[in-house]
Amino acid sequence: MTLEERLLIEQQCARLVALYANLNDAARWEEVAALYAEDGRMARPTAPDDWIEGREAILAAFTARPPRTTRHFCSNIVIDVLSEDEAVGESAMLLFTVDNASKAGSFHDRFVRTGEGWRFAERRGSLTF
Template identity: 70%
Template sequence: MKNKDRRAAEADCARLIALYANLNDEARWEEVAALYAHDGVMFRPTAPDAGVVGREAILAAFKARPARVTRHVCSNVVIDVESDDTAHGTSAMLLFTGEAAPLVGSFHDRFVRTADGWRFAERRGSLLFT
């Protein structure tokens, strides 16, 4: 892979992380679910052992949650491109809900390039402190 292609893939995957946070905070669930591959898997930071598999199930999981106001802050994003069609990455996450103390955690992501561009193959959240 050429350096410019690697940098483009890194930027696309990093943008996916930021877009996910923004859409999540805006409760735009259909668009959040569309950031996953059709068979993607989501592990919420609050339920790290309970994977939700597939876009439809991910969408249903988001729609089932109680309404709340949130602000996700993601940083320390590092993307490693493995091939033309796969990458993985990590990021730090700070979640403000306005109802409780902030949650601090991280995401470990696997990305796959699809016909629609880069998508999450797996998004695994974890909490470090609450």
């Protein structure tokens, strides 16, 4: 793999992290769920050991939540390319809500290249405070 190919994968995976935050804040749940591989899984920062598996189940989990106003900030994004079709990453997350229930934490991600492009195979959040 060339340096350019590695950098492109890093950029595409980092874009998924940012896009996830923006779509989440806009409550565009179908688009959020589409960022996952069909068999992808996620664990929210508030329940890091409670996995939700499969794109349809992820969509159902998001649509079941009561409406809220949020703003996610993601930073310190580091992507490690494992192969032409797999990467892992970590990012810091800061969440602001309209009710001042701010939270800070991180996401640990596993990315896979699919026929649709790069997607989350696994997204696990955790809270620091």
